[in-house]
Amino acid sequence: MSDDLLDLALGIAGRASGSEAVESFVTHERDFQVKVYEGEVESLTSAEPRGAGVRVVSKANVGFAFTTDLSDDGITALVKAARDNATHATPDEAVALAEPSDEPPAQITGLFDDAQPSVLPEDKVAFAVALEGATRAADTRIRNVEEAVYSDSISHVAIANSAGLAGSYKRSDAWCYSVAIAEEDGDTQIGFEFDLARGITSLDPGTVGLRAAERGLGVLGARKIPSARMPVVFDPYTAGQFLGVLGSALTGEAVQKGRSLFAGRIGEEVATSNLALVDDGRAEGAPGSAPWDAEGVPTQRTEVIKDGVLRSFLYDIVSARHEGRRSTGNAARSGFKSAPGPSPSNLALDPTGESREEVLRRAGRALLVQDFHGVHSGANSVTGDFSVGATGHLLENGEPTQAVKEVTIAAPMLDILRGIEAVAGDRRWLPFGGSFGGATTLIANMTVAGG
Amino acid sequence: MLTEEVIKKVLAAAAGNGATAELFVEDRRSTALRMDDSRVEDVASGVDIGAGVRVVSGDRASYAYTNVLTLEALLDTARAARAGLGRGGEQAAVDLRRAGSPVKHPVRLPPENIGADDKAAALRAADDAARATGAEVRQVVASYSDVRQKILIASSDGLLAEDDRTRVRFAVQVVAARDGDIATGFDAPGHSGGYELLEKFPAAEVGSKAAAKAVRMLEARPSPAGQFPVVLAPGSGGVLIHEACGHGLEADALVKHASVYADRRGERFGSDSVTIVDDGADLGAWGSVGVDDEGTPAQRTVLFDRGVLVGHLSDLRSARQIGHPPTGNGRRQSYAYLPIVRMTNTYLLPGPDDPDAILESVERGVYAATFAGGEVNPATGNFVFGMAEAYMIENGAITHPIKGATLIGNGPEVLGAIDAVAADFDRKEGVCGKDGQAAPVTNGMSTVLLARMTVGGTEA
Incomplete structure (x- = not known):
C-alpha cells in the first residue's frame, strides 16, 4: 500500500543536515460535523485539514515549528524555522528523539471502523436529527434542545525521524452530544450527554438524547442544602473529570518540576489498599489508544497506583531520560501544531467489584454529583486543593430524594483519593485532553457547602 | 491574500x-x-x-x-x-x-522585527525578578507569545473586508512553597499591538508581581463557607460580568431562549451604578478587532444602561434572527471554525465610589483579588468562580489571605447585589472558551461591593 503521508514525513526527516536530528509529525484528516436545531440542519462543516x-x-537543543504549507518551499521554511528556534533553547542533555525499536510495535486493533468512510453525509444528518428529536420527545418539560451535534473524523497520522523511525496509522472517531433545556415552574436546568465510538453505527441517538433529557429533568427543583460533611458519590462523568485533574499531576515532568501533589510520594500509600489506577495506551476502544505515542514510542500499560501504593509516573522521552529510565509511551500532541509533551493516555481506576446500585446503596446518605462547575479554577493539581461547584442529588439510603444545586464540595485531593471506598463497574471514557475512565465512585467524606 | x-x-x-x-x-x-525552571524549553x-x-x-x-x-x-x-x-x-x-477602513490598533514595534534573543532575554528578566522576590519561590514559568493574523472576508452580497491583527502576551506563573504549604501566583498582560507591550509592562515587573502574589498566598488559611459581602478587586472581578452577564446576552443564546435574559429587555437588573458595555473598538485592548470575523466593524455596545437591560451581542446570523443590526461580535478561532457570537472587551464602567470607603463598609466579608476563572450556565445564569487570590475583610480592613474559596451564584442575582462601584477601573486579559473555540477577551471593572454572595470553602 502506498503511503503518501509517510513518504512526506520521511522526506522531511531526510532534510537533517550535519549532526542534527529531525523529527516530522504529519497529519491529514477528513472531518465532518453537523448541528441540528428544530429538526433542520443549523450548520454543517466538512474539511480536510493537514x-x-x-x-x-x-546538540542538546530542540526547536519546534509547524506549517500548513506542505509545498517544497513551505517545508524548507519549516525546517529552517525549527532549526533557528533550536538555537534559542537552553541545552538539555536529556533531549532525544525516539530510537527505532528492533521490532515495530504491534498494530492495535479497534482503531478503525471500516464501515465509517462510506457513511453518507445524509445518514449523518439523519442521525443528528434523530438525536435532537429523541431529546425533545423525552418529556414535555424539555423546552428546547440547545445543541444536537454529530461529528466524525478520519485521521491519518505519520511520524518519521532521522534516526530511522517511521510509522503511520489511521483511526476513525465518531461522537455526538445533546444539550437539553428542561423547565418546570420557572426553574431551568441543562442536561448534557455525549457518546463516542469509532463509527456512527456504534452510537445510538435515542439513548444519548434520552439521557441528555433525563440529566436536565432530574435536577429540576434543585436547591441548596445546609452545609455539612458527608459522603460524596461522583457520577462516571464527574469521576472522569476528577481523574483528569489527577492526571496532570501524574506525569514525570510535573513531578520533576515540583508541580505535582504526588512529588516524593512513590512507594507511599496514597489511596485505600484495594485501589488501582492504570494508564493503558492500548486499551481497546478507548479514545486515547494508539500503537505508538506522539514521539513514536510504543504505547504500554502502566500501573500508576497498585494496592493503594503510588508505583509509577507517566513519562515521555525527555522526562524519562532525566531519571535514567525509559519512556512509558506517554507523549501526546494536540495536533501537528504542537510539540509533544507528557500526558496520560487512557487513565482509569480499576473497578472494585460492585455495581452502581450497590455503590449507591452503600453510600447511604450522600451527595451524588452529576456535574462539577468551575473545575479549571477550583481544582489545583499542584497544591492539591479541590473546591468546585456541584449539581446533583441528595441520596437517602442510596435513593435520590432531593435535587441539589449551587453547593461547593471541597477536600484536599489526596484526602479524596484516600477516601475512595468503591469504584463501580460502569466505566465510560471521557476525552478531556487525554482520556479518562470515569465510573460511579464513592468518597467517604467531603465538605459540602450550601447555605 | x-x-x-x-x-x-x-x-x-x-x-x-x-x-x-x-x-x-x-x-x-x-x-x-517558554521558560521553565530558568531554562528556555x-x-x-x-x-x-x-x-x-x-x-x-x-x-x-x-x-x-x-x-x-x-x-x-x-x-x-x-x-x-x-x-x-x-x-x-x-x-x-x-x-x-x-468596506470603509476599520479601527486600526497601532503596532509600534512589530514582533516579527524583534529577534528571538530579545524575547528570550525578557523571559530571563521575568524569571530573575520572580526568584529575587523570596526564597519561597520554587517554580517560575514565563511565556511570551505573539501572533500576526491577517484575514480577508468576502461575500456574495459584495462585502470585502480585511483586518491585520497583531497581539502580544507575556505571562508568568509562580509556585511558592514554605513548610509544606504551596501557593501559586499568575500575571499575564497582553494587548492588540506590538512588542511595546513589554515597555508598558516590563518583564521583570510581571515576574515580581506574580511571585509576590504566590508568596502572599502562602499565608492563606482555609476559606470559610457561607453568605458574605464580597468586594471585587479592580480588573480581575470583571470575569464575573463576562461570565454572569455577557454570555447570557450573546444573541445565539437569546434566540434559543437558552438565556436567563431572554425577552427581558427594558427590565431593571441592578442599581444606577451598573452600566456594562462590550467594546471591540477599544484601542489596543487585547480583545479588540478592526472588523470582526464576518467583516462587521468593531463597535461599542451598551448591554446594561444604569441597571436596565438595553442591549445584546450578535453575529450576522443571530442579528438577522433577532431583528437588529449586527454588533460586530461574530468571531472565530480560525478558518477551521464557523463564526459564533463572542464578547470582545467587556467592561463594567467605573462609578463614583471610593475604594477605601467600600472596604471600610464591610464588617466581615471576602475580598476577591484574582479569580482563577469561572463558568456559567447561560440558561440558568448560575455560575461558579474560583478565587486564586482572596482575603478576609474584618472590621473594614483586609486581614489574612484565604485559599480554596469559590464564589457561587446567579447572573441576575449578582447584578442586583452590586451596591457600590468605585472609580479605579482596570483591565484583565483572558482567553474565553465557547463551543470548543478560544477567543482573546478583556474583562474590566473597578472595585465593586456585592452586598451578599455565597462563598464556597473548606470550613463548613
Whole structure:
C-alpha cells in the first residue's frame, strides 16, 4: 500500500543536515460535523485539514515549528524555522528523539471502523436529527434542545525521524452530544450527554438524547442544602473529570518540576489498599489508544497506583531520560501544531467489584454529583486543593430524594483519593485532553457547602 | 491574500439559488517561547494558512475549509460547502465593494522585527525578578507569545473586508512553597499591538508581581463557607460580568431562549451604578478587532444602561434572527471554525465610589483579588468562580489571605447585589472558551461591593 503521508514525513526527516536530528509529525484528516436545531440542519462543516510539525535537535537543543504549507518551499521554511528556534533553547542533555525499536510495535486493533468512510453525509444528518428529536420527545418539560451535534473524523497520522523511525496509522472517531433545556415552574436546568465510538453505527441517538433529557429533568427543583460533611458519590462523568485533574499531576515532568501533589510520594500509600489506577495506551476502544505515542514510542500499560501504593509516573522521552529510565509511551500532541509533551493516555481506576446500585446503596446518605462547575479554577493539581461547584442529588439510603444545586464540595485531593471506598463497574471514557475512565465512585467524606 | 478575480470565482461557485456565500481567508504567523525552571524549553513558530467557504440559506449554514489556497482547491471547497446545503452554485456574478477602513490598533514595534534573543532575554528578566522576590519561590514559568493574523472576508452580497491583527502576551506563573504549604501566583498582560507591550509592562515587573502574589498566598488559611459581602478587586472581578452577564446576552443564546435574559429587555437588573458595555473598538485592548470575523466593524455596545437591560451581542446570523443590526461580535478561532457570537472587551464602567470607603463598609466579608476563572450556565445564569487570590475583610480592613474559596451564584442575582462601584477601573486579559473555540477577551471593572454572595470553602 502506498503511503503518501509517510513518504512526506520521511522526506522531511531526510532534510537533517550535519549532526542534527529531525523529527516530522504529519497529519491529514477528513472531518465532518453537523448541528441540528428544530429538526433542520443549523450548520454543517466538512474539511480536510493537514499539516506538519517538525522538531530539530541540534546538540542538546530542540526547536519546534509547524506549517500548513506542505509545498517544497513551505517545508524548507519549516525546517529552517525549527532549526533557528533550536538555537534559542537552553541545552538539555536529556533531549532525544525516539530510537527505532528492533521490532515495530504491534498494530492495535479497534482503531478503525471500516464501515465509517462510506457513511453518507445524509445518514449523518439523519442521525443528528434523530438525536435532537429523541431529546425533545423525552418529556414535555424539555423546552428546547440547545445543541444536537454529530461529528466524525478520519485521521491519518505519520511520524518519521532521522534516526530511522517511521510509522503511520489511521483511526476513525465518531461522537455526538445533546444539550437539553428542561423547565418546570420557572426553574431551568441543562442536561448534557455525549457518546463516542469509532463509527456512527456504534452510537445510538435515542439513548444519548434520552439521557441528555433525563440529566436536565432530574435536577429540576434543585436547591441548596445546609452545609455539612458527608459522603460524596461522583457520577462516571464527574469521576472522569476528577481523574483528569489527577492526571496532570501524574506525569514525570510535573513531578520533576515540583508541580505535582504526588512529588516524593512513590512507594507511599496514597489511596485505600484495594485501589488501582492504570494508564493503558492500548486499551481497546478507548479514545486515547494508539500503537505508538506522539514521539513514536510504543504505547504500554502502566500501573500508576497498585494496592493503594503510588508505583509509577507517566513519562515521555525527555522526562524519562532525566531519571535514567525509559519512556512509558506517554507523549501526546494536540495536533501537528504542537510539540509533544507528557500526558496520560487512557487513565482509569480499576473497578472494585460492585455495581452502581450497590455503590449507591452503600453510600447511604450522600451527595451524588452529576456535574462539577468551575473545575479549571477550583481544582489545583499542584497544591492539591479541590473546591468546585456541584449539581446533583441528595441520596437517602442510596435513593435520590432531593435535587441539589449551587453547593461547593471541597477536600484536599489526596484526602479524596484516600477516601475512595468503591469504584463501580460502569466505566465510560471521557476525552478531556487525554482520556479518562470515569465510573460511579464513592468518597467517604467531603465538605459540602450550601447555605 | 487572494486576487479579486479568484475571490469572485469562488463566491460565484458557492452562492446562488437563494443561498449567499462568504469566503474567509486567514494567514496566521505565530511565535511562542517558554521558560521553565530558568531554562528556555519551548521555542516554537507556526505558519497557519487556510480558507473556508460558508454557504447560508435562511438559518442554515454549510461550511467547508482547506489548507490549500489554489483556485482549484478553493473551488472544490466551495462545491463541498454548497453540497452540504443542497443549494447554491448558480450565482452569475459577484461585485465586491471594499468596506470603509476599520479601527486600526497601532503596532509600534512589530514582533516579527524583534529577534528571538530579545524575547528570550525578557523571559530571563521575568524569571530573575520572580526568584529575587523570596526564597519561597520554587517554580517560575514565563511565556511570551505573539501572533500576526491577517484575514480577508468576502461575500456574495459584495462585502470585502480585511483586518491585520497583531497581539502580544507575556505571562508568568509562580509556585511558592514554605513548610509544606504551596501557593501559586499568575500575571499575564497582553494587548492588540506590538512588542511595546513589554515597555508598558516590563518583564521583570510581571515576574515580581506574580511571585509576590504566590508568596502572599502562602499565608492563606482555609476559606470559610457561607453568605458574605464580597468586594471585587479592580480588573480581575470583571470575569464575573463576562461570565454572569455577557454570555447570557450573546444573541445565539437569546434566540434559543437558552438565556436567563431572554425577552427581558427594558427590565431593571441592578442599581444606577451598573452600566456594562462590550467594546471591540477599544484601542489596543487585547480583545479588540478592526472588523470582526464576518467583516462587521468593531463597535461599542451598551448591554446594561444604569441597571436596565438595553442591549445584546450578535453575529450576522443571530442579528438577522433577532431583528437588529449586527454588533460586530461574530468571531472565530480560525478558518477551521464557523463564526459564533463572542464578547470582545467587556467592561463594567467605573462609578463614583471610593475604594477605601467600600472596604471600610464591610464588617466581615471576602475580598476577591484574582479569580482563577469561572463558568456559567447561560440558561440558568448560575455560575461558579474560583478565587486564586482572596482575603478576609474584618472590621473594614483586609486581614489574612484565604485559599480554596469559590464564589457561587446567579447572573441576575449578582447584578442586583452590586451596591457600590468605585472609580479605579482596570483591565484583565483572558482567553474565553465557547463551543470548543478560544477567543482573546478583556474583562474590566473597578472595585465593586456585592452586598451578599455565597462563598464556597473548606470550613463548613
